[in-house]
Amino acid sequence: MYFIICVIAVLIDCIVGDPKKWTHPVIYIGNMISFFEKKWNHGSGSRRRINGLLTVFFTISITTGSVFLIVFLAIKIHLLLWLVVEIFLISLALAQKSLKEAAMLVYDSLKANDLPEARKYLSWIVGRETNHLDEPEIVRGVVETVSENTSDGVTAPLMYALCFGATGAWCYKAINTLDSMIGYKNERYADFGFAAAKLDDVANYLPSRISGWFLIIFTKCETAKPFKHRYKNWLKDAQKHPSPNSGYLEAATAVQLGIRLGGFNRYGGVESFRAYMGEPYETMQKIHIKKAIRHMYVCTWCVVITGGILYAIACTWG
Numbered sequence: 001m002y003f004i005i006c007v008i009a010v011l012i013d014c015i016v017g018d019p020k021k022w023t024h025p026v027i028y029i030g031n032m033i034s035f036f037e038k039k040w041n042h043g044s045g046s047r048r049r050i051n052g053l054l055t056v057f058f059t060i061s062i063t064t065g066s067v068f069l070i071v072f073l074a075i076k077i078h079l080l081l082w083l084v085v086e087i088f089l090i091s092l093a094l095a096q097k098s099l100k101e102a103a104m105l106v107y108d109s110l111k112a113n114d115l116p117e118a119r120k121y122l123s124w125i126v127g128r129e130t131n132h133l134d135e136p137e138i139v140r141g142v143v144e145t146v147s148e149n150t151s152d153g154v155t156a157p158l159m160y161a162l163c164f165g166a167t168g169a170w171c172y173k174a175i176n177t178l179d180s181m182i183g184y185k186n187e188r189y190a191d192f193g194f195a196a197a198k199l200d201d202v203a204n205y206l207p208s209r210i211s212g213w214f215l216i217i218f219t220k221c222e223t224a225k226p227f228k229h230r231y232k233n234w235l236k237d238a239q240k241h242p243s244p245n246s247g248y249l250e251a252a253t254a255v256q257l258g259i260r261l262g263g264f265n266r267y268g269g270v271e272s273f274r275a276y277m278g279e280p281y282e283t284m285q286k287i288h289i290k291k292a293i294r295h296m297y298v299c300t301w302c303v304v305i306t307g308g309i310l311y312a313i314a315c316t317w318g
Helices: 002-015 025-040 045-077 079-093 096-111 115-123 135-182 194-203 205-218 227-238 246-257 287-317
Strands: 261-267 270-277
Touching (some): 002 135, 002 287, 025 135, 135 205, 135 246, 194 205, 205 227, 205 246, 227 270
């Protein structure tokens, strides 16, 4: 049943996206995290780690418990209501259309040769400074963001939904939101966000690797390199990323598109270097934004189809 629900939810998210006239549930999760952070992010390092762990516990418990209660009450009322609620909540947990729209704002600006507008739209989806970037670097920022969020925002919550329904998807969303807000290695969050960062690493360990594998296997290769060469480079380059998971998506994208990701970024006026991934067979161009979006859709449907195959096998054996 979850397979059919997830297929409908993916289609709704792809075509309709998130409702525009009301606050997305992730905002409420973020507000809850901000409340705990302001209340508890102080004291010694050990105290901050304990308070950070409590923040993780309460955020996940409240989010997951709320979704479970909604689903439970829905099925008690009527099976059809339960189906509608599950589909709606799972579609809200996915970010295909919103990710595509954010990327296409930058693409359309580049197509119109409006670099200032492209930099502005890029700044909405990345943490790096954008006001000095040329077109190839703007494209790199978009491609890296789409690639990384293919797992974080689409395939990972989808995989949890296939296994545990809306409750599983929103449990993951709570974990991922915690990491995106407090999972940083800086003075403010190194201790308080430690548990959030580690839990996100665990939660996204398999989804990121499975998604990267799907990209390598099922997306179009833009170079003449044989599969063995690309597969080897994918695994090698994925290890270079500071995140234990994000590198598997970005490296797969770089290898398949024949481009090089990584390089110098500036945060708060300070320049930092992220190791290169992929080989620059092609110069970064705006068309690579559309290709990265296409990768996201291919990967999403690979997850859906694989889920259907596994459900069919389980039913046959059952």
